Amino acid sequence: MIESDETNEAVDSRAERLAANWRAVREDIALAARNAGRDPAEVRLVAVSKRHPASDIAALARAGQVDFGENYVQEVASKQEELQNLPVHWHFIGGLQSNKAKFVAGRFELIHSVDSLKLARVLHNKSQSLGCTQSMLLQVSLCGEEQKCGVEPDALDALVEEVLGLEHLRLCGLMTMPFAGDDPEAVRPVFARLRSLRDGLEQRFGVSLPELSMGMTGDFVQAVEEGATLVRIGTRIFGPRL
Ligand SMILES: *Cc1c(COP(=O)(O)O)cnc(C)c1O
DSSP, X not given: OOOOHHHHHHHHHHHHHHHHHHHHHHHHHHHHHHHTTOOGGGOEEEEEOTTSOHHHHHHHHHHTOOEEEEOOHHHHHHHHHHTTTSOOEEEEOSOOOHHHHHHHTTSOSEEEEEOOHHHHHHHHHHHHHHTOOEEEEEEBOOSXXXXXXXXXXXXXXXXXXXXXXXXXXXXXXXXXXXXOXXXXXXXXXXXXXXXXXXXXXXXXXXXXXXXXXXXXTTTHHHHHHTTOSEEEEOHHHHOSOO
C-alpha cells in the first residue's frame, strides 16, 4: 500500500515527539536517582502504552525503549501479535480477574498486579502447564482506609508464605498504586511504606525481593527517591489516553 506523504509526515512527527518525551522522562528519572544517591541503572522505565496504538510502541522501541506496560487482556493480545518481531518486554499492570489470568501467564516478563491467592494459583497452574516460571509482584493496598487496591498489608505475610510455595511463580517484589493527588509529596510516605514492607518480608522470609514497582506520571520522582526499581509512566510519554 502506498501512503500519502502527508500521512507519513504525521507518523514521523508523532514518533519524534514520543522519542523526545521519552528522553526527557529518562533524564528526570536519572536525576531523581542521583539526587537520592542511587545508580540510575537501578530504575527501569515501564512505558504504559494502554489505549495507545501499536505504532506508538513500535516508534518508542526504535528509539530504544524495551519495557511496555499494558492493562487490558484483549488489547494487549492484538498488540503482542502485531509486534511479535520487536524485542520488547511486556508487563501486565492492570487489575486481573482469575478467569483472565490463564491468558496472561507465560506472555509477560512480569505481572505487577497479583492481589490474591486465588489469582496466584491460576497463574501458577497455567505456568506449570506451559512449563515456565512466571515472574510476578504482589500489589499492596496502600490507598487509604476505605478503598482496597491490592493485598492489605496485614494479609501480606500469609499470602507471601503461600506464593513462595508455588514453584512455577517467582515472587520478585511489591507494587503499589496510590491515588494520584495534586501533591506528589503527599504520596511519598506511601512509597516509603512499600519499601519498608518489602524489607520486612525479606527479613522474615529470608528471600530477596528486589523489585519495587511504584511511581507514575505525577509522582515518579518521589517514587525513585524512595527506592522504586520500576516506574510505570504513561501520560508523560504518550499524552492523554484515548
Ligand atoms: C495507567 C497506569 C499507569 C500510568 O499512569 P500515568 O499517570 O498515565 O503515568 C501506571 N500504573 C498503572 C497500574 C496504570 O493503570
